Amino acid sequence: MSEKPTLPKGTRDFGPEIMVKRNFIFNNIRLVFEKFGFMSLETPSMENLNVLTGKYGDEGDQLLFKILNSGDYLSKTNQEDYNKGAKEMLSKISKKGLRYDLTVPFARYVVMNQHNITFPFKRYQIQPVWRADRPQKGRYQEFYQCDADVVGTSSLICESEIIQMINEVFQKLKINDYTIKINHRGILTGIVELIGAKGKEADFFVAIDKLDKIGFNRVLEELSSKNFSSDSLNKLKPFFDIKSDINGKITFLKNVFSANSSGYKGVEDIEAILNYIASSGVESSHLNLDFTLARGLSYYTGAIFEVKVNNSSIGSVSGGGRYDNLTGVFGLPNVTGVGFSFGVDRIYDVMEELDIFPKETTSSTEVLVTNFDNVSEKHAIKILSSLRIAGIKSEIYPESVKLKKQMNYADKKNIPYVLLIGEEEIKNQQYTLKNMNNGSQNKLPLDEIIKTLANH
RNA sequence: GUGGUUGUAGUUCAGUUGGUUAGAACGCCUGAUUGUGGUUCAGGAGGUCGCGGGUUCGAGUCCCGUCUCCCACCCCA
Numbered sequence: 001m002s003e004k005p006t007l008p009k010g011t012r013d014f015g016p017e018i019m020v021k022r023n024f025i026f027n028n029i030r031l032v033f034e035k036f037g038f039m040s041l042e043t044p045s046m047e048n049l050n051v052l053t054g055k056y057g058d059e060g061d062q063l064l065f066k067i068l069n070s071g072d073y074l075s076k077t078n079q080e081d082y083n084k085g086a087k088e089m090l091s092k093i094s095k096k097g098l099r100y101d102l103t104v105p106f107a108r109y110v111v112m113n114q115h116n117i118t119f120p121f122k123r124y125q126i127q128p129v130w131r132a133d134r135p136q137k138g139r140y141q142e143f144y145q146c147d148a149d150v151v152g153t154s155s156l157i158c159e160s161e162i163i164q165m166i167n168e169v170f171q172k173l174k175i176n177d178y179t180i181k182i183n184h185r186g187i188l189t190g191i192v193e194l195i196g197a198k199g200k201e202a203d204f205f206v207a208i209d210k211l212d213k214i215g216f217n218r219v220l221e222e223l224s225s226k227n228f229s230s231d232s233l234n235k236l237k238p239f240f241d242i243k244s245d246i247n248g249k250i251t252f253l254k255n256v257f258s259a260n261s262s263g264y265k266g267v268e269d270i271e272a273i274l275n276y277i278a279s280s281g282v283e284s285s286h287l288n289l290d291f292t293l294a295r296g297l298s299y300y301t302g303a304i305f306e307v308k309v310n311n312s313s314i315g316s317v318s319g320g321g322r323y324d325n326l327t328g329v330f331g332l333p334n335v336t337g338v339g340f341s342f343g344v345d346r347i348y349d350v351m352e353e354l355d356i357f358p359k360e361t362t363s364s365t366e367v368l369v370t371n372f373d374n375v376s377e378k379h380a381i382k383i384l385s386s387l388r389i390a391g392i393k394s395e396i397y398p399e400s401v402k403l404k405k406q407m408n409y410a411d412k413k414n415i416p417y418v419l420l421i422g423e424e425e426i427k428n429q430q431y432t433l434k435n436m437n438n439g440s441q442n443k444l445p446l447d448e449i450i451k452t453l454a455n456h
Numbered sequence: 457g458u459g460g461u462u463g464u465a466g467u468u469c470a471g472u473u474g475g476u477u478a479g480a481a482c483g484c485c486u487g488a489u490u491g492u493g494g495u496u497c498a499g500g501a502g503g504u505c506g507c508g509g510g511u512u513c514g515a516g517u518c519c520c521g522u523c524u525c526c527c528a529c530c531c532c533a
Binding site: 006007129135137140144145295317319344345346402403404406410420422432434 | 457458489490491492493494506507523524525526527528530531532533
């Protein structure tokens with residue numbers, strides 16, 4: 001009895017034609033990370049549960065995949081544990097879990113290797129992460145993150161370089177219409193203090209983060225249901241009525257926060273980051289200072305950012321920010337750092353939706369060498385070696401079947417050239433090179449063929 | 457985790473109040489063309505109707521369960 005196989009929820013296979021496109025994204029991200037001085041790091045897929053739990057809030061803990069202990073995992077439990085419920089039972093039957101993100105494993109690595117690391121430490125990490133979330137479009141249970149973090153310096157040059165890296169990656173991917181939202185935890189704290197709602201930061205962040213989606217009025221409704229006074233809500237209005245550009249917003253905030261230290265610090269940071277970007281000579285037209293950006297409740301303490309591709313149904317494709325005490329929970333306090341992450345799966349979905357993958361990424365082989373019969377086959381293999389020595393991606397059709405079938409193979413694989421090697425070609429030492437895009441073909445000696453293909 | 461929706465050929469989808477042998481388009485294979493792909497024409501293969509159970513003389517169609525996909529929350533890349 002054979003059973004039809006299926007994939008676990010929220011996971012996917014990546015076939016060759018998909019991998020070509022995914023690698024196009026990975027390669028460009030890796031290239032940019034390395035260009036900015038980041039070094040590669042990999043950590044295990046699984047971590048001990050005590051490393052992972054408690055770092056992402058209650059919500060996050062629920063989304064952790066836990067790994068059942070090996071062997072008879074019930075041997076150390078009894079009826080009493082069972083009665084205490086799932087939470088109590090968990091610690092007896094599971095010690096490990098799959099990583100939920102790359103930042104916490106990175107923090108663990110920094111703490112464990114603190115005496116070997118030269119600070120500031122710049123690392124990038126491109127690996128899958130797992131979340132037991134309910135899947136939706138652009139939400140998977142297994143997906144890749146591409147993180148770059150700098151720890152051991154509070155310099156705002158790092159923030160400005162993150163903006164530059166985002167710009168450079170998107171430029172390489174030919175994604176033109178996107179917005180980098182930037183905000184600062186200090187500004188958010190300042191706003192909460194100014195409207196007289198100190199202590200209610202958590203509720204405020206959750207509500208304000210939805211402004212894009214549900215509109216200002218419904219945000220106000222949600223806030224008043226969380227016991228924000230109408231006086232508070234009135235004081236909030238000016239922050240969201242403002243319609244000026246980024247510099248206008250900064251002037252506005254400096255004025256408002258003249259007597260509020262955390263708010264003022266936030267504006268100063270943003271201003272400094274903008275100045276660094278200006279000094280680099282890189283354009284910053286995609287930047288937008290957005291007071292509604294809150295990025296959950298996690299470990300961020302300074303500047304925060306998030307990237308959304310416009311005119312796309314997919315949510316944010318990149319995000320990050322500065323954290324002051326990420327390694328504190330592992331016993332190493334006062335390590336400041338800043339980092340961000342690209343979501344490759346979502347970038348892929350966006351590029352597919354907008355249909356902007358460059359055509360050349362869909363092909364890998366540059367030339368197919370035909371296979372006529374046993375005699376020409378031997379000659380063709382020799383030619384094939386010469387092509388490969390010249391660094392040209394090439395393959396021979398492994399069977400001497402009908403030419404029609406071989407041509408069709410090249411067509412389906414999007415191979416731009418076919419090299420025909422038959423009796424006549426071998427006799428004249430001139431081989432027929434066919435351009436599959438326009439159908440033209442001519443007879444050339446081997447060195448001419450290599451020249452043509454190398455320039456392609 | 458809560459509520460809802462979907463599933464039929466490789467793909468996108470039809471399928472009447474439950475009624476013989478479940479269809480189309482595209483794709484795939486073969487031939488027209490034994491040294492030329494993308495166009496055209498002719499022919500062909502391909503389905504346990506997501507899976508399991510139930511109602512019925514009879515189920516792709518109705519009922520229950522389950523899995524998956526997608527959507528809204530929650531949260532997030």
